[in-house]
Amino acid sequence: MGYPLCLMNIIRVIASWVLIASPLLSDVPPAFTQPSSRDQSTSCRENINENTSIYEVKLVSSLENNVTIQTQQPSSLHPFQLIKGSYNWNLLTPAFVKLDRETTSQFIFVFNATDGKQSELSVGLTLDILDENDNTPQFTKSSYTGTIYNTGNAGDYILTIQADDKDLNPNITYSITGGDVGNTFSLDQYTGQLTLKTPGNLDPVTTPTYTLTVQASDGNTFNTTTVTINVVGDTCVSKPCTNGGTCTSAGITFRCLCVSGTTGNTCSQIVATTVSQNETQEQERKTDSLLAVYIVVPILALSGIVIAAIAIYKHKNDNTVDDDNVQNGQATNVLTVDK
Template sequence: MVCIQQQQVLTITINDINDNTPVFGSSYYFGTVTENAISGTSVAAISASDSDIGINADITFNIASGDTASKFSISGNDIVTTATAVDYEAEKSFTLIIKATDQGSPANTATTTVKISVTNVNEFPPVWSTFTPPWIDATTPFSLSENAAVGTTVVTIVATDNDDGIDGEVTYELGTISTSSGGGSTTGLFRLDSVTGALSTIDTFDYENSDGISYYDIVVKAKDGGSTIQSIDRTVRVELVDFNDNAPAFSATSFTASISEDAAIGTLIKEFTITDEDSSTSNTFNIVSGDTSGFFEFDANKLQLKSVIDLDTPTSASNTYTLQVTVTDGGTPELTGTAYLTVSVSSSNEHTPTFLTTTISQTVPESALVGYTVTSLSATDNDYSEDGDIQYSIVSGNTDNSFRIDEIVGKLTLIKKLDYETTTSYVLHIKAKDGGTPDKSATCTVSVTVSDENDNEPTCTTLSVIPIQETASVGDTVTTLSCNDQDGVGSLSFSTTETKFSVGAASGQVTLADSVDYDSTEQSYAFDVTVSDGLHSTIVGVTVSITAVNEYTPTFTTVTETNAENQAIGTSITTFTATDIDFPPHDITSYAITAGSKQYSTN
């Protein structure tokens, strides 16, 4: 095909129609603004063009979206800040939609995006947020136990910074450390974690050896990361708390104390002194063992009598108590010290001995042997030990020392035989004395009646030879025996085996039972009379002498003799024989010529 061209000048007048849309110089714009920028500060410059001409090409700008808080405005081609401050901490960037509108009719528009970054300014200092535990004031302490391990956190501090970014990054550092004792600052005890704000220990503590330091005032700081650092500080007081790491201690491990049994309730027995290196003063005392009867109690550190200890019967409480006592401090944890106290209870002579009966009557036969028990006395004394020991004695009435009392058992015995015939009764006063100081005593009256017994032989007066004439008649009284018996029992009876004489069985009268003859072979009689009281007897020898009586006349035999005269003188003429039945001295003793011649004599 062959193309043919032809040219002709044609003048066409074109009327501008708003057929072009504004075009931004970039679909994205970027700008920056410092958060403390003053109002009117240019943030970003934008540009747009419109291919139309005339008013159709006149472009105006407005912020279509992204600036709800009206922090920006458009001045010409510049996006500028308004009086509403930009706050980095609130918004770190803005994405604005900028609309360009031409003046055509109808108007055409276009949009572009402006990304505005807010530049942070370290405008805020850190502020304290939380302390764990809470901080009250500079003199209200946080507690640190003396036994806290190395690394123990005392308090964790938190500060905040309203700045963002590094300007708002808070770190912590330790300031000066001063003590309650003064003397300047100290180091080497605490550390403050720069990130966590944990204040912790880097050494151990001992309250008892802290040289009087009771607390530490520690300055803690919080600072931000701004190029121009802002910081705050606060004084934190850390009180060193006495940990109960020492048990209370008695001044000794064992003690002794004594108390009288008559001590009143509330009597002080022992006051204890306690040492405790810890600061606790709230000691509590207790009796752990040894007081099952509840005789003792504590009033603070004073052991006192809670109830009366009666050593005496019938209570018969013990006189020795070994108490295990403890003292517990008021610490946490509670610690306890232990000691032993031996309490000796001394007896008091409170009671008087008492006889079971105050009068005793006993009858004792006079024949009772030495050692015979008359009676056994019994007295009681409710006192304990020596105070209740009874000692018996005879205080009166033992006039002839016939009695003895066992001073321990109270047995009353004979120490010599009694004799009714001497003493028929005794009134003994027996004393029971206790062993107290001073002693107490009681008396008992023992009436001893001696019963008469046939314990004596009859006694008779010794007789001389009793003469009686041979001419005495049967029945004549020869003599009456004089006998008696000291005993008051029984009666005397008399008897003899002699036949020539008899004796009155009751009277003791000796009489002639048969005739006697001096001129016979018996001129005297000796015989025994038995005197009996029914149990005992005695023999009385009786000698009767027969007295001669000249009963008979001599008789001669008749003699006739022849005598020659002239016999010499003296010549025997005869011998006369005369007889006389009487015995001498009444026999023939001489011859005599009573009548007749004088030339004779007799021989």
């Protein structure tokens, strides 16, 4: 009889404690344990099934409490759902649509817990949507067209084919899957650059056009496009440019870059060289200098000769007069002595 009596006493104590503590516990507001300051992020892959649980929202106590989604950013026509479990609340993906990272890569939630009297908001929970390789490469053009001359060399560049993929960090590779008769072309699998591989196959008469099928693949999905290559004869082979002109092929025709002094479609016309105004002025200055040298200088030299001749002549006349005076003086002296 001792054991039943002891058990009854324990039950009475626990019941009394519950009755005393209940009013006190009812005054404590709900508290979140998840999400919390140390647990504010989670993730799931895109294309996950609808109505799939991706996160558990937890409180210190789930008794007499209820939790709802207070805010969801960005908002959506197909919101996430919060369903009560045995002890916690499960965050479920939308009911009628799958998640797409390329449309929305991140969501942020705030939850509200209430016991009917008091409410508590959680910290923000960030949900990152992880990428899956679910998008097909898309070419930047609906089709591509290029031209190659029949005189081309191996490795000559023709054009570049490009494709984009909305997936995160796509690894796109390119390949020729049809139309490359005789293995005439080469396509870089990483850059999409199309070049000439076998020049000997080019004949604008027998094969004026190549129609290639090019594939772009991301390892999971692929897409194709059409590439048309036109083969034309090199119009510069006949050397149509004359007088040193440089020929450049331009589709089915050509262009000539003429040297100075020539003009026309084939540089066959000779034109006079136009002297610029500065050159003319410089030529005039040189002419004036030559006039100074060949005209003025001789005149100055002649003037000097004339002046020198005059001076010599005058000097001789002065000497003659002096001699005559000396002779006359001597004659006078003789006459005086004789007397």
